[in-house]
Amino acid sequence: MNSSGSSRNQGLNELRREEILLDNVLTERMAFIARLINFLEDLADDAFCREIYVSEDVLLGGSAPSSITVDAVDCEYDVVESARAFSKEWSINSNVKKGRAEVQLSSLYKYIYELYMNYLHPLMKHYSIKTYAQGVEYCLALLFEGKGVIVEGGRNKVVLPYFKHFLSAHTHPGGRALPSEADLRTMFRLFIDRGFLYSIVAPGSSMIVYRAAPLTEESLDLMSKLVNSGVEAALNYMKNFKELKTVLTI
Numbered sequence: 582m583n584s585s586g587s588s589r590n591q592g593l594n595e596l597r598r599e600e601i602l603l604d605n606v607l608t609e610r611m612a613f614i615a616r617l618i619n620f621l622e623d624l625a626d627d628a629f630c631r632e633i634y635v636s637e638d639v640l641l642g643g644s645a646p647s648s649i650t651v652d653a654v655d656c657e658y659d660v661v662e663s664a665r666a667f668s669k670e671w672s673i674n675s676n677v678k679k680g681r682a683e684v685q686l687s688s689l690y691k692y693i694y695e696l697y698m699n700y701l702h703p704l705m706k707h708y709s710i711k712t713y714a715q716g717v718e719y720c721l722a723l724l725f726e727g728k729g730v731i732v733e734g735g736r737n738k739v740v741l742p743y744f745k746h747f748l749s750a751h752t753h754p755g756g757r758a759l760p761s762e763a764d765l766r767t768m769f770r771l772f773i774d775r776g777f778l779y780s781i782v783a784p785g786s787s788m789i790v791y792r793a794a795p796l797t798e799e800s801l802d803l804m805s806k807l808v809n810s811g812v813e814a815a816l817n818y819m820k821n822f823k824e825l826k827t828v829l830t831i
Contacts, residue, residue, distance in 0.1 A: 599738035603729035611696050612727035613645045614689060617745040619775050620671040621651075622795045624664060629657035634682040634740065649675045653681035672726075685796065693777050694791045694826075697748065702789075704731075704793050705750045705782040710753040713784045720751040747776040756785035759830075765815050769804040772825070774794065787830045794824040 583588065617639060625633045636650035656807060664677040708719040709733070723729040724746045734751075749771055751760075758781040760768065766797040768779040770791060778791040802824060807815040 594751040600733070602730040603723070603731065607696065608723055608729045609727035610643055611693055611723060611748065612725055614639070614693055614696075616671040616673060616725055617649075618686070618689050618693075618777070620664075620667055620673050621689075623671070624651070624653070624660050625686070626795070627658070627663040627666065628653060628660045630660065630777055631655040633660070633686050633707050635684050635686070635689075636680075636682045637684055639689075640684065640798070641694055645673075645675050646659065647675060649673070649677050650680040650682045651677055652680065670748065684755055690738055690777065690791065690793045693748070694789070694828075697750070697778055697780070697791075698789070698814065700750075701750065702780070702782070703731045705752060705786070706787070709752040709782045709784050712754050713756070718752050718754065722746045723748040743770075745774050745776075746771070746807060749776070750777045750778075750780035750782055753783040756783055758783045758786045758788040760788065760816075762812055765812060766808050769808055773801055785831065789828045789830070790819070791826055791828075793823060796824050800824050 589658040621633050621635065624630070632654040634654075636646075638646045639649060651660055652662070652726070661677060661679060666675075667678065668674070705719070705721060712718050718730045718734040720734060721729065722732075722744075723742065728747075729748075749767065760781055764781060771779055772792060773796075775796075776792070778789065780787060780789045803818065803822075807818055810818070810830045819825060
């Protein structure tokens, strides 16, 4: 990660409105999976692997396992050597070893989406009703370290100092969850920074966009261009991103 922990904590401390800090088993679990996915992506890219699997115990329990078994397919280089290079960057403190594993990297992306939908989206739906009644927006952000925050914004907006995070959800005052140009800029920045999920929540509908594959150089370049292309054009282009999944719910 490019940002230091101190700068991220400073970003949280700069918030001026009422906030709820989150630091529990769920946020730690989601953050570990987010770090693990980026770690595995880097392993596969650095060792030139066609596919990579991990042991099922990464999905069990409330904390990171003491060891992670990696099953890398058709690699040109040793993934264990690559693991030594990237484990510190993504705070993977487990012992990484080679062996038989069952969980495909591609299935981990949806795991973050499912945890959000099961445990955090209902909470944001509750806040969306308050937004609809009062016009005051709320924003949820989860950091890679495992902590998070729910912040009360102002009428029809939430303005936050930027800090690197992997999941963001905020409420909209209207009945429909349509992004603004500012929302698109924030969303694309989250994905460019290797985040995973961005959600807009309104009482009548929600839009959830989550990463479903490693981002390519072409998709990162297109995101940078779409920031200033307008909402309609950006949403149309997003349909062609195989790396991003867009889910609309009521």
